[in-house]
Structures are given as C-alpha cells and as structure tokens.
Amino acid sequence: xxxxxxxxxxxxxxxxxxxxxxxxxxxxxxxxxxxxxxxxxxxxxxxxxxxxxxxxxxxxxxxxxxxxxxxxxxxxxxxxxxxxxxxxxxxxxxxxxxxxxxxxxxxxxxxxxxxxxxxxxxxxxxxxxxxxxxxxxxxx
Amino acid sequence: xxxxxxxxxxxxxxxxxxxxxxxxxxxxxxxxxxxxxxxxxxxxxxxxxxxxxxxxxxxxxxxxxxxxxxxxxxxxxxxxxxxxxxxx
Amino acid sequence: xxxxxxxxxxxxxxxxxxxxxxxxxxxxxxxxxxxxxxxxxxxxxxxxxxxxxxxxxxxxxxxxxxxxxxxxxxxxxxxxxxxxxxxxxxxxxxxxxxx
Numbered sequence: 001x002x003x004x005x006x007x008x009x010x011x012x013x014x015x016x017x018x019x020x021x022x023x024x025x026x027x028x029x030x031x032x033x034x035x036x037x038x039x040x041x042x043x044x045x046x047x048x049x050x051x052x053x054x055x056x057x058x059x060x061x062x063x064x065x066x067x068x069x070x071x072x073x074x075x076x077x078x079x080x081x082x083x084x085x086x087x088x089x090x091x092x093x094x095x096x097x098x099x100x101x102x103x104x105x106x107x108x109x110x111x112x113x114x115x116x117x118x119x120x121x122x123x124x125x126x127x128x129x130x131x132x133x134x135x136x137x138x139x140x
Numbered sequence: 141x142x143x144x145x146x147x148x149x150x151x152x153x154x155x156x157x158x159x160x161x162x163x164x165x166x167x168x169x170x171x172x173x174x175x176x177x178x179x180x181x182x183x184x185x186x187x188x189x190x191x192x193x194x195x196x197x198x199x200x201x202x203x204x205x206x207x208x209x210x211x212x213x214x215x216x217x218x219x220x221x222x223x224x225x226x227x228x
Numbered sequence: 229x230x231x232x233x234x235x236x237x238x239x240x241x242x243x244x245x246x247x248x249x250x251x252x253x254x255x256x257x258x259x260x261x262x263x264x265x266x267x268x269x270x271x272x273x274x275x276x277x278x279x280x281x282x283x284x285x286x287x288x289x290x291x292x293x294x295x296x297x298x299x300x301x302x303x304x305x306x307x308x309x310x311x312x313x314x315x316x317x318x319x320x321x322x323x324x325x326x327x
Contacts, residue, residue, distance in 0.1 A: 056243070056270045059262060063250040072259055095304035098266040101258070102304075103311050113258045113311065144234070148241060158248040162260070170257045170314040177306050178251065178264045182244070184295065185275050197283060201291045208295060212302040219309035223316055 040135045041089075047131065051122070052097055058118060059098045070116050074103065077110045079129060086132055093128050145193050149186065156182050173218055180211040233281035240274030247271060257314050261307055268303040272296070 062070055081087050087110075091102040094112060100122060104111040114120035122128070156179055163175035184204045191200030243266060250263030273296065280292045 052269055056266055059266055060246050063246055092304045095308050096269050101261055101311055102308050103315050115262050155248045162251050173310050174264055181268050188279050197288045205295055208298050215306045219313045223313040
C-alpha cells in the first residue's frame with residue numbers, strides 16, 4: 001500500500017503477510033480490539049489536540065521567561081479506571097501534553113512529573129480522566 | 141520558494157547542533173538518550189524537507205518512516221538496559 | 229494554499245526553536261523532557277502539516293500523515309521509558325532552593 005502500486009500481486013502479498021504477522025503475535029497481548037470504541041476515540045482526539053495547543057503555549061511562555069519561573073514536582077494521581085487500555089490511553093495523553101509527563105504506572109495510581117502549578121492543575125483536576133471514563137463507559 | 145526551504149533546512153541543522161551540545165555535555169546518561177530522541181525527531185522533519193527540495197518526495201518519506209521505526213526500537217532497548225543496570 | 233503552508237511551517241519552526249532553547253536552559257532531565265515533548269507533539273505537527281499542504285493532494289500526503297501518526301504513538305512511549313529509567317535509577321528531581 002505504501003509503495004503506491006495497486007496490482008493484485010502486491011495487494012495479495014501484503015494481505016497474506018499482515019494476517020500472518022497478526023496471527024503469530026495474537027497470543028501475547030491481553031488487549032482485545034473493540035471496533036465500536038474507535039469511533040469514540042477518534043472523536044476524543046481533537047479535544048486532546050486543543051488541550052495540547054493550550055498547554056504548549058503555557059510552556060513556551062515559561063521557557064522564554066527571563067527568570068525561568070518553574071517549580072517542578074512529583075505528584076501522585078489516583079485513577080478510578082479499571083480497564084488497562086483506558087489507563088494506557090490516560091498515560092499517553094498525559095505524556096503527550098507538554099508540561100506533564102508520566103513517570104511511573106501502578107495498577108491504580110500514576111506518578112506524574114509536572115513543570116509548575118498550572119500544568120499540575122490539569123492532571124489533578126481530573127478533566128482528562130473524566131473524559132476517558134466517559135469514552136469507555138459508553139463503549140461497553 | 142526553494143530558497144525558503146533551504147533557509148528552513150539550515151535553521152533546523154543549527155537546532156540539531158543545540159541538541160548535540162546536550163548529547164556531548166550532558167551530566168547524566170539519560171540526558172544523552174533524551175538528546176538523541178530529539179535529534180531523531182528533527183531528522184525525520186529534515187528528511188521530509190530534503191524530499192521537497194530535491195522533488196523526490198516518494199523516496200525520502202519512506203526513508204523517514206524507516207528512521208522513525210528504528211528510533212523507537214533503539215530508544216526502547218537503551219531505556220530498558222539502563223533501567224536494569226542502574227546509574228553508572 | 230502556498231501562503232497557508234508557509235504560515236504552518238513558520239509556526240512549527242518557532243516551536244522547534246523554543247524547544248531547543250528549553251533543552252539548553254532547563255536544569256535537569258525531568259524538565260528537559262518537557263521541552264523535547266514540546267518539539268515532538270506540536271512542532272512536528274505544524275511542520276509536517278505544512279509540508280503536506282505544500283505537496284498537494286497525492287499519495288505522499290497519506291505517507292506524511294502515516295509518519296505523523298507514528299510519531300504521535302511512539303514519542304510518549306519513548307519519553308515515558310526514559311523518565312521511568314531515570315526515576316528508577318535514583319535521580320532526584322531538581323527543586324528550587326530558596327522558596
């Protein structure tokens with residue numbers, strides 16, 4: 001598909017190879033794909049991108065400030081999400097947002113390193129978590 | 141238009157120099173790993189820009205895809221190794 | 229279309245420059261990883277979207293979007309792995325002293 005050649009030999013070979021690889025690797029992962037969920041996640045991405053834009057402007061302001069007014073700290077965040085895939089999505093979203101980064105994942109808590117108070121406010125207020133909980137509750 | 145892309149390319153090369161300073165002078169080894177990660181992200185953008193300048197986009201974007209995959213495997217391997225070994 | 233792509237590329241370049249300044253200025257590994265994450269998530273997005281707009285509608289646009297999705301999937305994983313290794317190796321986060 002990536003080589004932009006659409007004749008039957010390449011398409012058939014690609015289909016056979018991808019199914020073989022998926023079949024060999026299928027025993028390892030506990031993650032079961034749920035196709036109704038993907039639509040919800042695709043709707044979740046623009047909201048996440050808006051959050052990324054907002055907080056990256058904040059981090060830019062922090063870096064370009066002459067006095068460098070940062071106050072980094074480690075905070076513990078309790079999560080109520082039961083699904084492992086939801087915790088993975090939460091950790092990825094926190095790390096992808098500039099200003100906060102996930103340092104350690106435990107079964108019911110995350111250790112998050114935040115750059116200053118306003119960045120930490122995003123995580124402790126639980127807005128991302130409630131959004132992800134809404135996605136996963138409606139999907140199941 | 142080509143002059144514009146050449147200027148962008150030059151600026152990104154200078155920025156890679158800034159990351160290279162962090163790789164060479166980094167106080168701990170994790171700074172060096174982090175600098176290499178930043179360099180590889182810049183190299184992906186740089187490869188796409190070179191593809192536009194040379195008008196061979198179909199070739200260079202494949203190279204950048206391969207570079208991104210190799211970067212993922214390499215960085216994960218180094219991070220796992222350092223995690224088991226501890227701070228040298 | 230050309231004007232829009234130039235605007236996107238210049239905005240992306242601005243974020244890349246800010247991230248490089250941050251990598252040089254910030255005091256320790258945990259804060260530097262924020263600067264690298266700024267590069268990855270916002271700078272690469274604007275640069276690659278600008279390049280895709282300049283390229284026009286063809287097969288290459290899908291490849292550029294595939295590279296972008298790959299970056300968005302792999303960069304949090306790499307940043308998390310590096311920071312977790314640093315934390316488990318016993319590094320302490322930098323604190324402001326006189327406060």
